[in-house]
Amino acid sequence: MSLCSRCFVCLDQLKMNEKATNLVFMPEKYTREQLVCDMDKRRNKIKTISYFLRQNI
Numbered sequence: 001m002s003l004c005s006r007c008f009v010c011l012d013q014l015k016m017n018e019k020a021t022n023l024v025f026m027p028e029k030y031t032r033e034q035l036v037c038d039m040d041k042r043r044n045k046i047k048t049i050s051y052f053l054r055q056n057i
Contacts, residue, residue: 005051009044010037 013034014025021029038044 002052002055005048005055006039008051009039009047012047013037 017030017034018025027035039048
């Protein structure tokens with residue numbers, strides 16, 4: 001898998017977190033689960049594959 005595909009998944013998570021804090025990154029406002037982008041989760045693996053396929057089509 002392309003490393004860029006994995007980065008996009010993490011950036012999506014960051015974007016979701018920032019929506020909760022008015023588009024400002026404030027780590028103290030997030031839980032540990034929100035700060036860690038777990039690439040072993042099924043959902044994140046599927047997103048990675050999706051981004052990879054979009055890059056290579």
